[in-house]
Amino acid sequence: MTPNPTIFIPLLVISLSIFAWGCWRRLSLVTVGTGEERFDNPGRRAGEMLRYAFGQKRVVARPFGVNHAVIFWSFLVLLIANGEFVLHGVFPAVALEKLSAGIYHPLALLLDVVSLLALVAVCVAAVRRVASPPYPEARTVEAFAILGLIAILMLASFGINGSRIAGGELAGARSWLPVSGLVASWITASSAPLYYLASWWVHAIALLLFMAYLPNSKHLHILTAIPNCFFRRLEQPNTQPREEFAPGNEFGAARVDRLSWKDLLDSLSCTECGRCQNVCPAAITGKPLNPRGVIHDIKVNLLENGPLLKKGENPSRPLIGEGEGSCTEETLWSCTTCGACMEACPVFIEHVSKIVQMRRNLVEAEARFPEELLNLFENMEGRSNPWGIAPTERTKWSSTLEVKPFEAGKTEYLFYVGCAGSFDSRNKHVTVALAQLLNRAGISWGILGKDEKCCGDSVRRLGNEFVFDRMARENVALFRERGVTKVITQCPHCFSTLKNDYRQFGLELEVIHHSELLRDLVRDGRLAPDTSAAAFGATVFHDSCYLGRHNDVYDAPREVIRASTGTAPAEMERSRDNAFCCGAGGGRMWMEEHAGTRINLARVEEALQQNPDTICVSCPYCMTMIEDGLKDVKAENVRVRDLAEVLAEAVLREKSA
Structure with missing residues (x-):
């Protein structure tokens, strides 16, 4: 037969x-x-x-x-x-x-x-x-x-x-x-x-x-x-490609050929399984963004424009615009850069970098961006902080403490306080708590004071690479001039930017987030928390996207909370690499949400399912977003505390006993 x-x-x-x-x-x-x-x-x-x-x-x-x-x-x-x-x-x-x-x-x-x-x-x-x-x-x-x-x-x-x-x-x-x-x-x-x-x-x-x-x-x-x-990134996809600002260069990606060949291979590799959109905080809360849709639109654009571009002709469809094959501006500005889409993708598609490159074109080439970002960009350029506060105000948090300036060869760690830790009234308490713990542990540390500048995380993720490039170069020069090699941060955005983004500018620093340092100090016995009187009740921990998914720091914060309270914190339904964003990343901290449900409200409601007395965080942005969410749902009886505050109360409690 x-x-x-x-x-x-x-x-x-x-x-x-x-x-x-x-x-x-x-x-x-x-x-x-x-x-x-x-x-x-x-x-x-x-x-x-x-x-x-x-x-x-x-x-x-x-x-x-x-x-x-x-x-x-x-x-x-x-x-x-x-x-x-x-x-x-x-x-x-x-x-x-x-x-x-x-x-x-x-x-x-x-x-x-x-x-x-x-x-x-x-x-x-x-x-x-x-x-x-x-x-x-x-x-x-x-x-x-x-x-x-x-x-x-x-x-x-x-x-x-x-x-x-x-x-x-x-x-x-x-x-x-x-x-x-x-x-x-x-x-x-x-x-x-x-x-x-x-x-x-x-x-x-x-x-x-x-x-x-x-x-x-x-x-x-x-x-x-x-x-x-x-061809996946061998390291975490937590940085963005640099731009060259030479005369005649184009900024960002307004056409599909401005994306890299790997970006285009991504678009042809999408399995359309929907995992990215099912974890995207913007998509879940009713925003225009759908990560799967962004990749699909890039593919449609490539299939239509690719043959024209290969022949040297102009594309017939814009990459940023309306209709299938184009990404709308509202879609691009909805992204929190939390990385949940990339964590869920089974074939390692890198959604965030494509979105940021299209944002760059809108900001740098077209000057089209949400109105509320104008003050942010001006403040960053003028005074190197989001609020435009005078640099001399950066050390006001230390008025009750004896804080020394960083000195090369004498001081081991630079405490990079960050903008929120320096200027935000709520986060100043976290800065003080961390400084007290560093002193109690005998750590050699100092600050840059009024010379400290913003790391530039928000402007980079918002697409203003020109301003970020200038800020990064200034910081790199300052760190080298001062002989900085080891840095402590309390903000995961500062942590990730100094550790990962600044490598593109030739600066290799030993950067440690305060959750990791505090964990090590407790383990080494240099900090001895007293857990006999739990002051925070039932605790639940919220993972910061830039500390967790972007940098794989999950256990350190939990260990600090456990050491401080005697009990491991409760876990939300979505935690660790599957954690839900607070809504502040990618520059969204400085923007309003006009569509759908507020992301921070969705996260707060998830936290309240654990009936906590305290929600513990490890990020200034998360602190602000969750506190605002608790006020909106009338749950102000639940406290929000940074893990440094929790540990400080356990370590320094004897002073008030």
């Missing part, structure tokens, strides 16, 4: 030609992007690709991920069967059963069982799409068509093997083909040849259609997701 190669071969050639042309037509568009180094450390990259692409580590970590992993792994295993099928169609003498029984029988069992698992997983995926899709738009004809083709391939393979068994072939392998053997019991010997030919051609047509359709559909990600994992 062998099909006629003279019919199959031309169909195969047509399918492969369409497949090759589709791959070239789309993948070649990536070359219109700007250059970016992603070829370093090939050994490590290969290992990461094996772990995340082939091992599906991020996929199985989320709900329903195992089902997708079963389909993926089945696809890989069944490449053997489909490869043999194609070769057999061209060269009928090629057949797996010609292998020795010791190899063929276990292989036949594997392929039969894996085909059944794939069929079940596809059916489960189809039912899910109907009954409980990951997002409403997931119910598409294309999605069901692909699932249907995979199901047809599995059923046809059972029909092929079952009819062969029923016709007297594969007799020795029947016990190794449990599913196909069951199908064989439904087929008579006389009808076996007809069933075989029908199953074979159904399988052939489904396979050839799948091959031709794959590169021309959203399922191109089957091919691009694996290299996308190879």
